[in-house]
Amino acid sequence: MITPRVEVPFLQYLDEKGAPIAPLPDWTANPDILLHYYRQMVLARVVDQKAIALQRTGQMGTYPSCMGQEAVSTVFGHLLQHDDVLVPYYRDVPGQLQRGMEIEDIYLYWGGDERGSARPSQRKDFPNCVPIATQAGHAAGIATAMRIRNQHNAVLCSCGDGATSKGDFLEALNLAGVWQLPMVFIINNNQWAISVPRKLQCGAPTLAQKGIAAGLPCVQVDGNDVIALHEAIDQALQHARCGKGATVIEAITYRLSDHTTADDATRYRPSEELKQAWLKEPIKRLQTWLHQNDHWDEGKEQQLQEEASAKVQKAVENYLNTPHQPISELFDYHYAEIPPGLESQKEEALSRMTGQAAGQESSI
Numbered sequence: 001m002i003t004p005r006v007e008v009p010f011l012q013y014l015d016e017k018g019a020p021i022a023p024l025p026d027w028t029a030n031p032d033i034l035l036h037y038y039r040q041m042v043l044a045r046v047v048d049q050k051a052i053a054l055q056r057t058g059q060m061g062t063y064p065s066c067m068g069q070e071a072v073s074t075v076f077g078h079l080l081q082h083d084d085v086l087v088p089y090y091r092d093v094p095g096q097l098q099r100g101m102e103i104e105d106i107y108l109y110w111g112g113d114e115r116g117s118a119r120p121s122q123r124k125d126f127p128n129c130v131p132i133a134t135q136a137g138h139a140a141g142i143a144t145a146m147r148i149r150n151q152h153n154a155v156l157c158s159c160g161d162g163a164t165s166k167g168d169f170l171e172a173l174n175l176a177g178v179w180q181l182p183m184v185f186i187i188n189n190n191q192w193a194i195s196v197p198r199k200l201q202c203g204a205p206t207l208a209q210k211g212i213a214a215g216l217p218c219v220q221v222d223g224n225d226v227i228a229l230h231e232a233i234d235q236a237l238q239h240a241r242c243g244k245g246a247t248v249i250e251a252i253t254y255r256l257s258d259h260t261t262a263d264d265a266t267r268y269r270p271s272e273e274l275k276q277a278w279l280k281e282p283i284k285r286l287q288t289w290l291h292q293n294d295h296w297d298e299g300k301e302q303q304l305q306e307e308a309s310a311k312v313q314k315a316v317e318n319y320l321n322t323p324h325q326p327i328s329e330l331f332d333y334h335y336a337e338i339p340p341g342l343e344s345q346k347e348e349a350l351s352r353m354t355g356q357a358a359g360q361e362s363s364i
């Protein structure tokens with residue numbers, strides 16, 4: 001019997017208590033980037049907690065929290081260049097905020113208003129992808145277009161651990177390998193796919209090694225360690241931009257929240273596991289390092305928390321004061337020319353809405 005030998009490197013610089021376990025890269029000598037990561041993660045957590053409060057008070061739709069996973073998308077949000085393309089999944093709020101999405105756009109989108117994905121400052125990034133792993137094929141398509149146009153940019157495709165079990169993900173890896181596409185795949189391994197734990201999802205010891213079959217370099221990183229993430233993502237993006245092809249990065253994190261606001265994880269997740277995961281979370285870890293290296297103090301923390309709360313409060317007001325879209329917009333953006341069947345449905349919807357406005361019964 002032949003047992004295959006698979007070696008996937010694991011990258012980590014800061015341990016759970018924020019202490020270095022390896023010599024830190026040179027760029028950390030100037031704390032500016034790490035302070036930026038810290039501020040962005042804190043802001044993202046305030047945005048995230050407010051989204052849950054809005055949903056709980058009937059002011060927003062179902063929302064998937066990114067609590068515990070902030071580091072991954074905070075780091076790639078910073079490292080992506082203007083003409084790179086982000087193809088996110090639904091827990092990438094921290095990255096999206098740095099790529100031009102306003103806080104109220106996040107609330108608009110999860111409030112069911114597609115204008116949340118349509119601000120010009122969002123560049124060519126793709127909107128959230130809720131169907132699992134389908135974004136991997138889109139990302140491979142964008143990367144193929146970049147190659148054909150001889151563009152020296154990269155596409156970053158983000159997904160969850162469960163998504164790597166889907167054919168879409170594996171097909172995109174295969175294309176990325178055979179066509180040497182300028183891509184970075186980031187797997188947010190938060191240990192759960194709704195109620196299915198990682199070990200029941202896949203028999204391979206790492207998810208990163210799925211890249212090996214496609215001929216791609218792959219690495220696992222501590223996804224709660226912004227320094228390790230920065231090193232891995234920066235290298236992979238440069239590799240892609242200079243025509244050397246794709247990389248697969250598996251970031252080990254933990255979903256500290258319920259799957260979404262429609263879930264109750266206490267029904268299937270051991271409380272001790274959650275307790276242990278809180279000890280490793282990314283914000284506290286970086287805060288401890290910043291404190292210990294005299295880059296942070298109580299006063300700065302208080303000021304940051306106050307600024308983040310004020311920003312989020314203003315965004316909530318903007319979101320709640322945004323006039324609803326007219327119902328015609330439901331029909332207007334699917335086709336360049338609206339087919340006759342939809343045209344008649346649109347007319348019917350409009351006339352019913354007019355009737356409703358006049359106080360008549362409506363079934364819409």
Ligand SMILES: Cc1ncc(C[n+]2csc(CCOP(=O)(O)OP(=O)(O)O)c2C)c(N)n1
Nearest residue numbers: 091130131132160161162163190192193194
């Ligand atoms: C194609 C498809 N099948 C099923 C679902 C239902 N679904 C929503 S989230 C999810 C689990 C995804 O887990 P993972 O990829 O680990 O991401 P996480 O939510 O843990 O971040 C499933 C199966 C879906 N959205 N799309």
Ligand SMILES: [Mg+2]
Nearest residue numbers: 160161192193
């Ligand atoms: Mg998951």
